[in-house]
Amino acid sequence: MVNTDSIRTVVGIIGNVISFGLFLSPLPTFVKIFKAKSVEEFKPDPYLATILNCIMWSFYGSSLVSEDNILVLTINGIGFFIEVFYTLIFFTYSNWNKRKKILIVLFIEAIFTVVVIFCTLHFVHTLKQRTMIIGIICIVFNILMYFSPLTVMRLVIKTKSVKYMPFLLSLANFANGLIWVIYAAFRWDPYLVIPNGLGALSGLVQLILYACYYKTTDWGEDRPQFEMSKV
Template sequence: MVMAKAARNTVGILGNVISFGLYLSPCPTFYKIIENKSVGEFKVDPYLATVLNCTFWLIYGLPFVHPDRILVLTINPIALMIELIYISIFFYYAPNQERKKVVYWLCGEVVFVAIVSLVFLLVFHDHKRRIIAFGIICDVFNIIMYSSPLTIMKKVICTKSVEYMPFYLSLANFLNGCVWTAYALIKLDIFILISNGLGVLSGAVQLILYGCYFKSTLRDEKVVDVKASQLQLSVSDGPATV
């Protein structure tokens, strides 16, 4: 029992480290935004989605919902802060129409989280039912985030080129899913297991596609670098996407 707990803590800490790396992966994209003083065709949608995801996983890890998920709780506040920094940079350099979109979405997310949390906490008075309620909604948003690369995978197959799929991001997503799946299996947490198991599958498919189409990709390093950085997403990860 003690060894299982120690193993779980070790895996959870490793998961936090990998998740932290994942959330820092879009830094080159935002560096380009700052350098160009323009958001160009860059989209903020994945980061708005990640804010919602991180917020629900943060609530899931709080003691009044789940009393034994400290490693879920530690990574998500950090992830949330990183995502808000990204969104702030986008907001500063975005045109007025995009700024309005950011404000509307963030306000909507705050209201949505507040209403859902209040209803769940008032209706469900014990840990078991709160875990199920918040776990389901966390899984829904996590699965949506893990499925977001599907459009990129379709593009890879159609173009027979991996220039739109950053290898290291795909690898990090796969490793992140593996670590958090292991964490969920050591002491079964079905909600962490479901979404991250799908994350492993998604990451594996991306890596297989990369291997299949790497040789057929035309090399134009400048174009590849710009396009790949624009497609970097903040996924889930860890309970931050757990």
């Protein structure tokens, strides 16, 4: 019989694939930004939040903090570089006010990262304690990553338009949260279950909003190449 560790590994690999899809899902948005040479009404919040989220989860998945979480480390390490790339594009095509906001947030994130890693490695000496401390921090920032689209969701409700809420990103958020909840359930890791459960819920709400406001959206020349009946 296949043991639970093997199943957990397979689920983790599937989670890596879905997470990779999540990280790549904003590509159509950045193609649009590149062509327009402007970020228009798109927000940098999700990408800035995800950078810090990836850093913290990479640290959590390392052998310095937890055991047997290499799949958490690998996908978040990859995600970090992808999100930095997105942020650089966003920075390039933003006005000065948005650039200033991006720089301030990145500076704060860098200082926070250095302080957390230094304090954890020098003042916390057991893996159990490190897992708990970094796990709680990861929960907070994973929630920020998943719920950072709230600013966009408010815009959707206000304008009755989903033009600036990418469908693929919402779908990937939902699927990603769900698969990592399953992964964490095999060895009951609450630090993975709680934020990813909320992430799946956030993605579901976004999909519901998309279904509600798709028909009232003025797409112009940007209508997606799929039918809502297939969603």
